Amino acid sequence: MNELVVVGCGTVVPEPDRGASSYFVRIGETSALFDCGPGAVQTLSRLGLPWATLDALVITHFHADHVGALPGLFFAFKHGLYEPRAEPLRIIGPLGTAGFLDRLAAAYGDFVLDPGFPLALDELPAGHELDVGSGIVLRSHKTPHTEESVAYRVDAGDASFGYSGDSGPTDTLGGFMRGVSAFVCECSLRDDEVGDNHLSPGRVARIAREASPNLLILTHVYPHLRRVADVASLVEAAGYGGSVDVAYEGMRVALTNR
Numbered sequence: 001m002n003e004l005v006v007v008g009c010g011t012v013v014p015e016p017d018r019g020a021s022s023y024f025v026r027i028g029e030t031s032a033l034f035d036c037g038p039g040a041v042q043t044l045s046r047l048g049l050p051w052a053t054l055d056a057l058v059i060t061h062f063h064a065d066h067v068g069a070l071p072g073l074f075f076a077f078k079h080g081l082y083e084p085r086a087e088p089l090r091i092i093g094p095l096g097t098a099g100f101l102d103r104l105a106a107a108y109g110d111f112v113l114d115p116g117f118p119l120a121l122d123e124l125p126a127g128h129e130l131d132v133g134s135g136i137v138l139r140s141h142k143t144p145h146t147e148e149s150v151a152y153r154v155d156a157g158d159a160s161f162g163y164s165g166d167s168g169p170t171d172t173l174g175g176f177m178r179g180v181s182a183f184v185c186e187c188s189l190r191d192d193e194v195g196d197n198h199l200s201p202g203r204v205a206r207i208a209r210e211a212s213p214n215l216l217i218l219t220h221v222y223p224h225l226r227r228v229a230d231v232a233s234l235v236e237a238a239g240y241g242g243s244v245d246v247a248y249e250g251m252r253v254a255l256t257n258r
């Protein structure tokens with residue numbers, strides 16, 4: 001079963017019903033976690049997802065709401081497994097990921113770089129692709145958010161998945177995501193308040209029209225926007241006519257192309 005499970009879809013704002021950014025993707029026998037924001041480790045366990053046997057961790061950028069739970073995950077790998085793991089874990093991130101992990105290890109301890117099983121690190125520059133085996137190809141794309149920030153898409157036979165990470169306005173993200181099965185896209189703030197480092201319903205509608213996914217999943221919506229408006233309706237009103245949903249913790253979506 002090829003599927004996406006939303007682990008965390010919140011923002012930097014603490015909320016009772018959602019942790020920060022984290023998405024579990026399973027394609028065939030391969031499982032990956034895209035971002036690992038605060039709350040992710042407990043939520044993986046609560047949702048019954050196989051955190052201990054993840055094949056890959058994929059990081060979009062180094063903001064704490066996307067990587068804040070990594071130390072806890074590595075500590076769990078090191079000390080929280082009844083049966084120690086032997087299989088390697090692949091870590092894929094933008095340029096600078098090696099230095100980022102070194103700094104985490106300097107702060108938290110050697111277990112970050114030596115959790116008791118091999119780590120394989122791939123820094124994937126924006127605009128590059130990586131064959132991760134089993135017919136799965138991961139591609140990265142620059143997003144205007146932080147110096148290192150990227151979006152990703154995964155293509156594997158008749159399954160595909162796209163994730164914006166965090167992004168400011170962009171004319172190229174829609175084309176990059178063209179035709180994905182499920183497109184998880186940040187939609188942080190209202191059109192009249194958003195700055196140059198996030199997306200809003202109007203910006204998302206333009207990107208999604210070009211991407212034309214089977215399903216657009218809005219995420220990273222700040223609570224003050226979600227409370228006062230149906231964000232999906234705002235994206236539709238801005239001109240997007242495809243299927244659109246708002247992410248929630250535990251949401252499961254089959255990843256199958258049309």
Ligand SMILES: [Zn+2]
Binds near residue numbers: 061063145166
């Ligand atoms: Zn960010």
Ligand SMILES: [Zn+2]
Binds near residue numbers: 220
């Ligand atoms: Zn964020």
